[in-house]
Amino acid sequence: MDLIDRISQHFQDSAQTKLDAVELLAAPIAGAVETMVGCLVNNGRILACGNGGSAGDAQHFAAELVGRFEAERQALAAIALTTDTSILTAVGNDYGFDQVFSRQVRALGQPGDVLLAISTSGNSANVIEAIRAAHEQDMRVVALTGRGGGRIGEMLADDDIHLCVPVERTARIQETHLLTIHCLCDGIDCLLLGVEE
Numbered sequence: 001m002d003l004i005d006r007i008s009q010h011f012q013d014s015a016q017t018k019l020d021a022v023e024l025l026a027a028p029i030a031g032a033v034e035t036m037v038g039c040l041v042n043n044g045r046i047l048a049c050g051n052g053g054s055a056g057d058a059q060h061f062a063a064e065l066v067g068r069f070e071a072e073r074q075a076l077a078a079i080a081l082t083t084d085t086s087i088l089t090a091v092g093n094d095y096g097f098d099q100v101f102s103r104q105v106r107a108l109g110q111p112g113d114v115l116l117a118i119s120t121s122g123n124s125a126n127v128i129e130a131i132r133a134a135h136e137q138d139m140r141v142v143a144l145t146g147r148g149g150g151r152i153g154e155m156l157a158d159d160d161i162h163l164c165v166p167v168e169r170t171a172r173i174q175e176t177h178l179l180t181i182h183c184l185c186d187g188i189d190c191l192l193l194g195v196e197e
């Protein structure tokens with residue numbers, strides 16, 4: 001397969017993964033939008049975490065809420081737990097890397113806040129610990145996972161929301177996570193502003 005063929009295959013696979021997932025994910029994404037808007041209008045905050053590409057996704061989401069997505073609106077309260085290198089190194093060094101997000105959830109999270117937990121495998125220990133801390137703080141969890149959901153899928157509470165991309169390949173899961181994040185941002189704007197397009 002030459003490079004052009006490989007690139008074409010990536011585009012085909014990515015598009016197909018998204019098309020295959022829409023039936024499964026549309027309703028729970030809408031539920032996640034309602035949960036997030038309910039949190040935000042009650043002065044709650046959305047905390048977001050993940051590793052590697054998913055750290056980038058957490059930051060992307062927070063940027064679109066604090067800044068904006070497509071429509072002009074008020075700033076919305078979202079914090080990526082992946083950005084403060086002093087906190088990440090201090091907590092990682094003193095308590096272990098598994099605690100880098102959970103410690104921040106315990107510091108910042110309040111009842112009624114939402115944790116956006118992102119893991120393609122559903123098995124990252126620091127994301128699992130963050131979910132555990134969120135439950136202790138009476139926060140709701142919206143989990144973006146893949147590959148069947150892993151341990152995260154098994155630990156979610158009944159009123160949490162699981163958005164699991166039903167494929168194995170990390171790149172495809174991440175690409176569908178980003179689309180999902182844009183659907184969340186669009187849905188939040190739609191409910192807050194009545195944005196049509």
Ligand SMILES: O=C(CO)[C@@H](O)[C@H](O)[C@H](O)[C@H](O)COP(=O)(O)O
Nearest residue numbers: 051052053054119120121124170171
């Ligand atoms: O972006 C990629 C691979 O596409 C990597 O940086 C990937 O995010 C990292 O290996 C993460 O540590 C994977 O963690 P997770 O998604 O399984 O929770």
Ligand SMILES: [Zn+2]
Nearest residue numbers: 053170171174
């Ligand atoms: Zn990646």
